[in-house]
Amino acid sequence: SSTSGTTKPSRPVYFSHREVMTIARRNVNIFKFDENSKVVHSRNLHHASAMLTSLIPSLMVANHHFTFPISHDTNLEVNGAEPKSWKRIRDEGFTHIMIPNRKSLKLFLDKFDKPFKKTLNINMCGFSMTQSFVDMAKKHNVCFDSHYGSIDTAIPLLVNSVDKKSVVKENCLGYAPDAFYRIKVTGKKVEVYCEMWDKPRYME
Numbered sequence: 001s002s003t004s005g006t007t008k009p010s011r012p013v014y015f016s017h018r019e020v021m022t023i024a025r026r027n028v029n030i031f032k033f034d035e036n037s038k039v040v041h042s043r044n045l046h047h048a049s050a051m052l053t054s055l056i057p058s059l060m061v062a063n064h065h066f067t068f069p070i071s072h073d074t075n076l077e078v079n080g081a082e083p084k085s086w087k088r089i090r091d092e093g094f095t096h097i098m099i100p101n102r103k104s105l106k107l108f109l110d111k112f113d114k115p116f117k118k119t120l121n122i123n124m125c126g127f128s129m130t131q132s133f134v135d136m137a138k139k140h141n142v143c144f145d146s147h148y149g150s151i152d153t154a155i156p157l158l159v160n161s162v163d164k165k166s167v168v169k170e171n172c173l174g175y176a177p178d179a180f181y182r183i184k185v186t187g188k189k190v191e192v193y194c195e196m197w198d199k200p201r202y203m204e
Contacts, residue, residue, distance in 0.1 A: 001048035001151050007204050013048075013152045019196055023155055024056040030159060030177050031145055032121055033096065037062035040089060040097040042070040052155045053147060054098045054123055066094065070104055086111050089120075098123040105136075115141035119163075123147070128171050129162040137164040148173040153192045153201045154181045 001013050031053055033039070039058040043050030058065070068085055089097070090112055099105045099122050120142045127146045137143055143163035147156030160174030176183060182193040190203040 001046065003151050011152075015048075020052065020056065022196060023052050024060060026178070026180055027053050027057040027156075028061055030147075030156070031057060031096070031123060033058045033061050035061055035063050037096055038064040038092065038094040038118075039066070040094050041065060041067045042098050043100065044069070048151050049125055049147075049155055050098050054096070058096065062096075064094075066092075068097075070098075070100060070108070090114075090116060093118040094120065096121045096123070100125070102127070109136060109140055109142075112140060115139065117141075119143055121145060126173070127160075128173055129160050129166070129168050130170075131168055133162050134164060134166050134168060137162060137166070146174065150203050153190070153203045154194070157181060157183065157190075157192065157203075 001015065002010050003013060004010065037058060039054070039062050041055060041058075043054070045051055045055065066088065068089065088094075094116075095118055097120060099108055101124075105122070105124070118141075120140070122142050122144050124144060124146045126148045129144060129146055133144050141164075144161065146160045146162070147158065148160070149155050149157035156174075157176070158174035159177045160172060162168065180194065184191040184193070184200075188204065191200045192203065193200045
């Protein structure tokens, strides 16, 4: 994969098959997949976060899958999504989807005038959850798992889960969901340790 280029020039990041499988197995539980999950796949394989938090974990355990591409930057209409595809997501009780950002989230939810029949788990990347997400959860029967980390350290490092009953913490990026990574904060740097690595990795 590659880093996003947000904090410094983009650079390649390499994953072994062992790392991919270990991270994906961990994410089965973090993102609440089981054999009865009905998963909408909205991103492609070279989106590493989607691959490791949604695509591979769900393929490991879930029996029901549906492809519905959602672009990172463009209006959802550009993706050629037919009305019957929107209808399937609503009427067939899908339980999981990844939405890339807040703009796409609004465009997606605005398509539905009634709450989802089954609670839809929405996987998002790196946002602090505000009251507006709780309000969306109440209105649409959805919940959110916002995960924070970086391609070259941890996917995910922190997770912030919000549903219609949540009381949000201002500016909170989430919590370490388990002991898979050890986190040390020193000044403005985050030092991350993992048993798969021979030395710690750092995040600004």
